[in-house]
Amino acid sequence: MEAEMSDDWIDRYNNDELDEYEKALFENKMLADPLLRSEVYIDACLNRFLMDFELQDLMKKIRAASRKNSGGKWLLDIFLMIASILVLSSIFGVFYLVRSSAETTPVGLPKYAGQEGQKVQVDSGKRNVIFPGDQRIPKDLTKNNFESLAEYEVLVGTGSRSDQFKLISPNVNVSIHIGTEIKFVWQSYNKQVPLYLVILNNHGITVSKVALNQVSSFNLKTKGFKSGLYYWKMMAEEKMVVMGKFTVL
Amino acid sequence: MMFQYSDEDLIAGLRQRNSSYIDFLYQEFFPIVRHHLLHNSGTHQDGEDLFHDGLIVLYNRIQTEPFKLECSLKTYFTAICKNLWLQRLERRYKLIYHAECEVQEEPAEYVTEDHDPTEQNLEQQRLFHKNLMQLPVECRRLLQLYCLKIPYREIAKLLKYKDEVYVKTRKYSCKKMLRKKIIKDPECDQFIKHHGSRNVR
Structure with a gap:
């Protein structure tokens, strides 16, 4: 009876559907039960509200307008936030690329060639690329690019200062395709001594010279190299530490 | 681009509970209500609620013919909202409240009418x-x-x-x-x- 009362008697009471006996019983219960009293009051108000369809329709539309406008702003905020993140990422990305490129790539390495012994430009204080000149290799000198140079052949694989320097890669004789990088990795026990990587062609002409200050690896980019045999030597204090060769196919 | 409606259009649109007019009213009038509330102990949510209630009051008002505006609808609506907020503050916090008018027009006379729903309603x-x-x-x-x-x-x-x-x-x-x-x-x-x-x- 109790459960039945609370389920539909409230409704029936407010709709005046209870008979006299039920009504008296219900009102007695209301006197003793404040929660029931509240429910009856809320139900009566609710009935009036539910019957007012125009009001409900208007409220729905006002809520929709509010949601639409604040929702639009929310979307705009999200869009702006994403756009800002993308712009910042791009800026940092470009900055990082430029910086890492400056640190690891010898700018213009393949472009330059010069005669050995020619005075080179040294930008002191940093790890630098030193360009021995802006002279292109004369065409007649590249005719037999794959012929070995006897004086250098005997030096390939040899070196000095083995107590201070240990070459890990590359092998002293490798063949690669144009554009492939050659990774030079070494251990140097005295990093204060300036180290240079010198690339020479098979005529003994210095193609490039790279300063390797306080690093233990370097990627030689062969993009722009002509096919042929090249020799490389790592130099410390004007002395050859190790020599090798590579063939660009 | 948003259409500009005259006060008469807006009243007619609201009378029919037309969504696009209600949207327009929200975009035009809500910032004023929110501004008023943020400077008078209210929050953004209070602003939303007050705009909602103000529009219901306005809707009830315009149902009674003839409805005549003696100031702009914006001023009238703002006055309704300020009055409601005053009642709400008094009821909630029992504070003495002095309204200020942010709309750069003469404040409208606003008298609560008998058939207006009460603030509590x-x-x-x-x-x-x-x-x-x-x-x-x-x-x-x-x-x-x-x-x-x-x-x-x-x-x-x-x-x-x-x-x-x-x-x-x-x-x-x-x-x-x-x-x-x-x-x-x-x-x-x-x-x-x-x-x-x-x-x-």
């Missing part, structure tokens, strides 16, 4: 609407049909219920669910304090 209606919208769609539909005085037999057909008895039972349970939701809503406290206690839950 507006808040109660908002509470009911909020909780009604949280009911399952099927319950909302059933209550709507019941309030439209559709016979139980018809409702059973429309909602594909097995019989009238089930419709009746379902209606009671939906109504009960709504009642319970409302009573459990913290905002309901202010309406039931004189009618009972919330201790029994």
Whole structure:
């Protein structure tokens, strides 16, 4: 009876559907039960509200307008936030690329060639690329690019200062395709001594010279190299530490 | 680009509860209401609620013919909202409040009319609407049909219920669910304090 009362008697009471006996019983219960009293009051108000369809329709539309406008702003905020993140990422990305490129790539390495012994430009204080000149290799000198140079052949694989320097890669004789990088990795026990990587062609002409200050690896980019045999030597204090060769196919 | 409506257009549009006019009113008038509230102990949510209630009051006003504006609709609406906010603050916090007018026009004379819903009623209606919208769609539909005085037999057909008895039972349970939701809503406290206690839950 109790459960039945609370389920539909409230409704029936407010709709005046209870008979006299039920009504008296219900009102007695209301006197003793404040929660029931509240429910009856809320139900009566609710009935009036539910019957007012125009009001409900208007409220729905006002809520929709509010949601639409604040929702639009929310979307705009999200869009702006994403756009800002993308712009910042791009800026940092470009900055990082430029910086890492400056640190690891010898700018213009393949472009330059010069005669050995020619005075080179040294930008002191940093790890630098030193360009021995802006002279292109004369065409007649590249005719037999794959012929070995006897004086250098005997030096390939040899070196000095083995107590201070240990070459890990590359092998002293490798063949690669144009554009492939050659990774030079070494251990140097005295990093204060300036180290240079010198690339020479098979005529003994210095193609490039790279300063390797306080690093233990370097990627030689062969993009722009002509096919042929090249020799490389790592130099410390004007002395050859190790020599090798590579063939660009 | 947004259309510009005249006050007469807006009144006519609101009278028909046209969504695009209501959108326009929100975009144009809400910032003023929010600005007023943020400078007078209110929050953004209070602004939303006050705009909502102000529009209901305005809607009720324009239903009575003839409705004549003696200032711009914006000024009139702002005056309604300020008056409501004043009442709300007094009721909530019992504070003495001095309104300031942000609209650069002469403040409108605003007198509460007898048929205006009271500030408390507006808040109660908002509470009911909020909780009604949280009911399952099927319950909302059933209550709507019941309030439209559709016979139980018809409702059973429309909602594909097995019989009238089930419709009746379902209606009671939906109504009960709504009642319970409302009573459990913290905002309901202010309406039931004189009618009972919330201790029994």
